[in-house]
Amino acid sequence: MVLLDRSTLMVVFALMTLTMLVLFYFDTYRKNRAPFAGWWCWAVASFFLAAVFYFMGEAEAVAWAPSVGNGVMVLGSGCVWAGTRSLAGRRILPWLLGIPAMAAFAVDASVHYSDNARIGSIVLLALMGTATGLASMELWREREDSWHRVRSLAVATAVCAVYYLSRTVGLAVLGPADPLFQVLFGTGVSMLMAMVLLVVVSSSITSLNYARRTENLQELAYHDGLTGLLNREEFMRQAQRRLRANLAAGVDTVIVMADLDRFKAINDRFGHDAGDGVIRAFAQACRLAVRDADLVGRYGGEEFALLLDGVDAAGGVRIADRINAALAEHSSLPAGADSPTASFGVVDAHDGNAGLQRLLREADRALYDAKAAGRNQAVIGLTAAGTQPG
Missing domain, CATH: 3.30.70.270 (Reverse transcriptase/Diguanylate cyclase domain)
Incomplete structure (x- = not known):
């Protein structure tokens, strides 16, 4: 069995997110520029940048890079939540997304070289789990109107939220060196969960974007362009x-x-x-x-x-x-x-x-x-x- 080191996993994750970002932007977002699709572009771009920073810290020993990566990763999770809110037409205050991101960066930077270094990871996972959990809750609120469209997205974000929060508890109770923690929440498993989230969310957002485009075309077919009344x-x-x-x-x-x-x-x-x-x-x-x-x-x-x-x-x-x-x-x-x-x-x-x-x-x-x-x-x-x- 071949085990990939953390640096290689980060490269794989970065290449995957970059590929998905390019494909999603040109194949989905540019066709109707729906706000929720735009937020997903920002989320994937954040995950890509976070992988780059993690690689810099792992392979190039750049001291500040992991802390920045934590902040950017939390920002990406916040963008997922913002996308689900915009999907339902609810108000979003973009500046709020920067608060947990800055908190993740600040905590990790302050404890990075101390005996409590894992606190930075605990805060990162807690914030990511909270953001994806809130995203899932936003989607579950839509069950009466468009549940068939957001079901897979709601389930995927709920599963990821449970995983991240469980990993938070595992890291706090067991510690990163514990064999059970490595089996359940090791780097390889975490990367796999992140990739599954990317694939499921991108697929769901693409389907939603297509449905919205179809609705827009129907709206044009049934309504007068100048007045918005029925044609x-x-x-x-x-x-x-x-x-x-x-x-x-x-x-x-x-x-x-x-x-x-x-x-x-x-x-x-x-x-x-x-x-x-x-x-x-x-x-x-x-x-x-x-x-x-x-x-x-x-x-x-x-x-x-x-x-x-x-x-x-x-x-x-x-x-x-x-x-x-x-x-x-x-x-x-x-x-x-x-x-x-x-x-x-x-x-x-x-x-x-x-x-x-x-x-x-x-x-x-x-x-x-x-x-x-x-x-x-x-x-x-x-x-x-x-x-x-x-």
Whole structure:
């Protein structure tokens, strides 16, 4: 059986981390630059630098290098924790990561040449175990939402946390020369655990990054790029399904068509950037005026379509008025310009025989009646049965 010395193990670990860093950065992180993937890049880079410092201390007898390596190793473990927090969208204070790293460096440097030199290793392992344990806890908090995506990462960080904390206890109780400690927690076993963590976490982060990229592409496919509202195709798909469900359940439903007033004049006078700003302002006004359950889509150009749940035509008019009021407050036009307005056509979808396309046509006719009546208002259109509600 061939046993590798510590220097050789450090070289192997450094080469492995450097290879994984290069592959992960170019193959995963650069494709969408997700924050959690960025934190993992910093973690792997820290582990690589730590291996370099350990090698310098082991093979080149550079006195300060092991202490620096301890600090950088703790910093890398902190980056793993930061990555799991960013994965869930939780706040991170990067400067906090430097506190345990500096503590690991300071403790090891102060005891390195004393009879209590192993205290530096105990502090290192305790801090690494705590950081990876916190990372695992962050991931376990996500069980309800995306557990299937983070399961392997949560288990890997939990196993590593248990190992590092157990090694801390073993080092404190048994000491580094004890045969049992060498069997369970020797350098070779520790390097193997670190490599397993690197492989599992890199694989998991790559999978998560791919899933996020897929979600981003789906978001682009279903939503309008300028406003973030549903695009026409996705609005029609969701509105068809919602309309059928509401009619079957007897839930009141209103279809609304909206069009910005004198939009061409806005473009001609202030430019297309200003026109785009008005469109975005209208989208924001819709978000403020409607409920989360309602559907809002950009139907085309400056025209929008809405499906409102649980209201009648008169309720649809009130919501349209709220949208116009919010639009006036969020106008992006230059000071002194008239606030933009919109006209609306509102149709009650109480007739079970009316399809979505027919309701949209009726709402569009009512919209043009609103334009003809002077704009900046909502008009209730004829229902599919040929009568006007209320």
